[in-house]
Amino acid sequence: MLDRTATKFSHVKPTDTHFRSDGLRDFFLYRDLGIAEATNGKVIAQLVIANNAPEKGTGWHRHEAEFHIVIMLRGWAKFMYEDQETLVSAGDCVHQRPGVRHFLFDYSPDMEYLEVVGPADFKTIDVDPVCDIPAPKAWF
Incomplete structure (x- = not known):
């Protein structure tokens, strides 16, 4: 039988x-x-938007997480996943396998994505560079 005590109902509106x-x-x-509160820390869901133009990007890192997806809602972002440059555009969904080394190095001014990660208190670990990173393009 489904355990209904492990999580609780949640309804968050944009103004909440x-x-x-x-x-x-x-x-x-x-x-x-x-979602983190509703799942007692099992999962976090958050919207992420661009705030400033890219300068140095995220740096090479990995996450200690069992599950991690990014769904691009608006705009685009460029990542390096290991040594593979990847353009993630509106409508795309990326599953970041546990431990994948990556670097977000460029994004559009209107970039917005939904990030879902488990557990909610996942750790981010800096790692040695995998390869060179292309320079981001300036916002106009």
């Missing part, structure tokens, strides 16, 4: 939570969607 600048990256803004 606001974009905040105290997330993982200072050049993005993050809006919590209430």
Whole structure:
């Protein structure tokens, strides 16, 4: 039988939570969607938007997470996944396998994506560079 005590119902409207600048990256803004609280920390879901033009990107890193997807809602972002340059555009969904080394190095001013990660308190670990990174394009 389904255990209904492990999680609780959640309904978060756009006015219930606001974009905040105290997330993982200072050049993005993050809006919590209430899923971490509803799942007792099993999963986090958050909207992420561009806040500042890309300068240095995220740096090479990996996440200690069992599950991680990014669904691009608007705009685009360029990632290096290991040594593969990947353009993620509006409508695309990326599953980042556990431990994949990656670097987000460029994005559009209107970039917005939904990020779903388990567990909610996943860790980000800096790693040695895998390869050279293309320079981001300037916003006009």
